[in-house]
Amino acid sequence: MWKLLQWIKSTLTPKTSAKRGKQKENGEMRLSKHFTQAEFEKSQTAIRKGINNRMTAENIKNAKALCEHVLEPAREHFGLPIAINSGYRGDRLNRAIGGVNTSQHKKGEAADIELVGGSNWDLFRFIRDNLPYDQLIAEYMVNDDPRAGWVHVSYRAIGNREMAFSIGGADVGFA
Numbered sequence: 001m002w003k004l005l006q007w008i009k010s011t012l013t014p015k016t017s018a019k020r021g022k023q024k025e026n027g028e029m030r031l032s033k034h035f036t037q038a039e040f041e042k043s044q045t046a047i048r049k050g051i052n053n054r055m056t057a058e059n060i061k062n063a064k065a066l067c068e069h070v071l072e073p074a075r076e077h078f079g080l081p082i083a084i085n086s087g088y089r090g091d092r093l094n095r096a097i098g099g100v101n102t103s104q105h106k107k108g109e110a111a112d113i114e115l116v117g118g119s120n121w122d123l124f125r126f127i128r129d130n131l132p133y134d135q136l137i138a139e140y141m142v143n144d145d146p147r148a149g150w151v152h153v154s155y156r157a158i159g160n161r162e163m164a165f166s167i168g169g170a171d172v173g174f175a
């Protein structure tokens with residue numbers, strides 16, 4: 001009901017605030033129980049450089065699948081919040097941060113995540129051993145600090161490759 005009232009209000013207010021209201025409404029849209037579209041689109045680089053980083057319907061569909069099949073089950077298992085450091089990256093943002101052109105972040109299929117108040121190694125292991133994924137990468141994680149680095153995980157509707165590896169830190173063999 002509250003959302004409906006907000007929407008009605010946004011359609012009745014003058015043009016500039018209506019626009020702001022609409023952005024807020026979209027930004028608060030849930031992709032799944034614990035994850036929002038705004039979390040996927042948020043980027044300090046995009047804000048600083050004035051880059052529009054809004055997802056398309058196709059991107060949203062992909063991000064929803066990632067939430068449903070990977071992020072929500074992991075969140076449920078640990079009972080801890082999962083922070084999305086970087087989710088969707090539109091073409092301009094991806095180029096601005098020097099990401100590879102084939103990055104699954106560009107499709108909304110990938111997220112860089114951390115287990116808040118927990119171990120990123122535990123998060124990595126749980127996904128690897130229990131959930132479907134396309135690529136799972138321990139990025140800049142180190143053996144003796146469970147909060148260092150982050151976990152990159154991607155999911156696609158068809159043809160998940162289940163590739164798990166590490167870059168820039170401890171070897172995945174440690175996990």
Ligand SMILES: [Zn+2]
Pocket residue numbers: 105110111112152153
């Ligand atoms: Zn990533």
